[in-house]
Amino acid sequence: MKDIADHLFDIFENSVNAGASEVIVRIANTENHFFCSITDNGTGISGPEVLDPFVTSRKTRRVGLGLPLLKKAAEDTGGYLKIKKREEMRGTTLQFEMDTSHIDAKPFGDLAQTFADIFFAWPEMVFKLYISTGGSEELVLDFQRLRLEAEEGLVDLLKLRKHIYEVAREELKKIDIG
Numbered sequence: 001m002k003d004i005a006d007h008l009f010d011i012f013e014n015s016v017n018a019g020a021s022e023v024i025v026r027i028a029n030t031e032n033h034f035f036c037s038i039t040d041n042g043t044g045i046s047g048p049e050v051l052d053p054f055v056t057s058r059k060t061r062r063v064g065l066g067l068p069l070l071k072k073a074a075e076d077t078g079g080y081l082k083i084k085k086r087e088e089m090r091g092t093t094l095q096f097e098m099d100t101s102h103i104d105a106k107p108f109g110d111l112a113q114t115f116a117d118i119f120f121a122w123p124e125m126v127f128k129l130y131i132s133t134g135g136s137e138e139l140v141l142d143f144q145r146l147r148l149e150a151e152e153g154l155v156d157l158l159k160l161r162k163h164i165y166e167v168a169r170e171e172l173k174k175i176d177i178g
């Protein structure tokens with residue numbers, strides 16, 4: 001069974017496949033209510049038909065399952081997944097919410113590991129993670145900034161991955177994830 005961390009990695013992979021160079025993730029988790037939005041600057045999603053498992057731009061398999069499965073996981077808890085095409089510029093925003101106290105809710109999995117893995121797999125990506133708490137939003141991860149800091153100190157990718165894991169884990173703990 002896929003957990004939320006696996007789903008996030010899939011969504012990120014979709015953005016990469018759509019040619020995105022920038023991905024911004026926003027999450028909030030209050031009173032059993034998990035919110036997540038992912039905005040990229042890729043080619044943009046054509047329409048809601050991508051939520052149909054038979055719509056895919058894959059060449060190797062004719063069924064795309066990433067989005068339909070996440071949509072189902074959200075809806076199984078009374079939540080939703082929606083796609084917003086960004087009119088003003090290139091790209092896509094996906095947004096989903098889940099009731100984490102619902103009996104059918106999937107576990108979070110290791111979200112911090114997902115962010116660290118994303119960095120390791122696509123180190124050049126402009127990636128930002130924002131966490132909202134009580135109405136205010138804080139930038140907790142910024143790959144670009146970390147890369148710059150690392151270049152000055154000549155830190156290698158593996159060390160940076162570990163650092164990202166630790167920062168993400170600490171920040172997620174503050175909102176009761178992990």
Ligand SMILES: Nc1ncnc2c1ncn2[C@@H]1O[C@H](COP(=O)(O)OP(=O)(O)OP(=O)(O)O)[C@@H](O)[C@H]1O
Nearest residue numbers: 014015018042044045050056057064065066067092
């Ligand atoms: N961020 C995105 N930008 C542009 N198009 C997207 C994006 N995310 C998904 N799509 C489109 O929606 C389709 C369905 O995505 P989905 O993740 O459900 O399946 P897939 O990526 O094709 O296959 P799988 O995830 O099962 O490997 C993709 O093939 C792609 O055409």
Ligand SMILES: [Mg+2]
Nearest residue numbers: 010014066067
């Ligand atoms: Mg996919």
